Amino acid sequence: MPANILNLSSYTVSQITEDEHDYHIATTVTRHPLKCSHCQSENIRGFGRREQLVKDLPMHGKRVGIYVDTRRYQCQSCNKTFYEPLPDVDEKRKMTKRLVEWIGKQAITRTFTSIADEVGIVEGTVRSIFRDYINELEKTVRFEIPQWMGIDEIHLIKPRCVVSNIKNNTIVEILKDRNKPTVTRYLSQLKGLDQVHYVAIDMWKPYRDAVETVIPDAQIVIDKFHVVRMANDGLERVRKSLREQLTPKQRRGLMHDRFVLLKRERDLTDK
Numbered sequence: 001m002p003a004n005i006l007n008l009s010s011y012t013v014s015q016i017t018e019d020e021h022d023y024h025i026a027t028t029v030t031r032h033p034l035k036c037s038h039c040q041s042e043n044i045r046g047f048g049r050r051e052q053l054v055k056d057l058p059m060h061g062k063r064v065g066i067y068v069d070t071r072r073y074q075c076q077s078c079n080k081t082f083y084e085p086l087p088d089v090d091e092k093r094k095m096t097k098r099l100v101e102w103i104g105k106q107a108i109t110r111t112f113t114s115i116a117d118e119v120g121i122v123e124g125t126v127r128s129i130f131r132d133y134i135n136e137l138e139k140t141v142r143f144e145i146p147q148w149m150g151i152d153e154i155h156l157i158k159p160r161c162v163v164s165n166i167k168n169n170t171i172v173e174i175l176k177d178r179n180k181p182t183v184t185r186y187l188s189q190l191k192g193l194d195q196v197h198y199v200a201i202d203m204w205k206p207y208r209d210a211v212e213t214v215i216p217d218a219q220i221v222i223d224k225f226h227v228v229r230m231a232n233d234g235l236e237r238v239r240k241s242l243r244e245q246l247t248p249k250q251r252r253g254l255m256h257d258r259f260v261l262l263k264r265e266r267d268l269t270d271k
């Protein structure tokens, strides 16, 4: 029997079966308990068993279910019964601890449903693990005030303000919307605002107003991307209005005129 397939020495594998989608791995806990979990007496005896399903990391593209043949004990001293504890398992979630950890990390970059499908659990469980994982991360992560601050927007259901650190290429915060009061309130509670030298924004006026109010010493820079895009839009409008005044014959002569305009200067020929 390939006892090491799980790479978990706390379990002894007794049987492995598989079908198209799943591995079923039958196991027992390797080390039996020596003491009563209620009174610590060593005077315990077996009192039946039950099978517990524990989900584990997907393996070879299949879902993995560990079926633990768990022993139940009765204490001869206090008369209470108890099941042997499952090592390396998050008993609340009926999963190995390494699976919980893996789901938390995967959920940063993948959809919850794709993870739920791959592991064979419901999406709500992925969501709850992700929430716990993020809460843990937030306890340890501290952001530095950006010397070069970026204020832009992202569309998540509605437009929201995104604050970034342009020097480090990191996102600092996403706000609930991009209104001036929200941005002003956020900027006002930051510590070390005198460290902010430049703030790059798009052409959204509330951003400029908020920065001018809260960080008056910082230099505001309009992100080139937005300027170039507006210039391109302007040129496109002029081109279209000129086209409308042309005769059909002239228009045919100017077929692909848009591509001529888009070409780099060095790639243009007289023709």
Ligand SMILES: [Zn+2]
Residues within 6 Å of the ligand: 036, 037, 038, 039, 040, 041, 075, 076, 077, 078, 079, 080
């Ligand atoms: Zn006891």
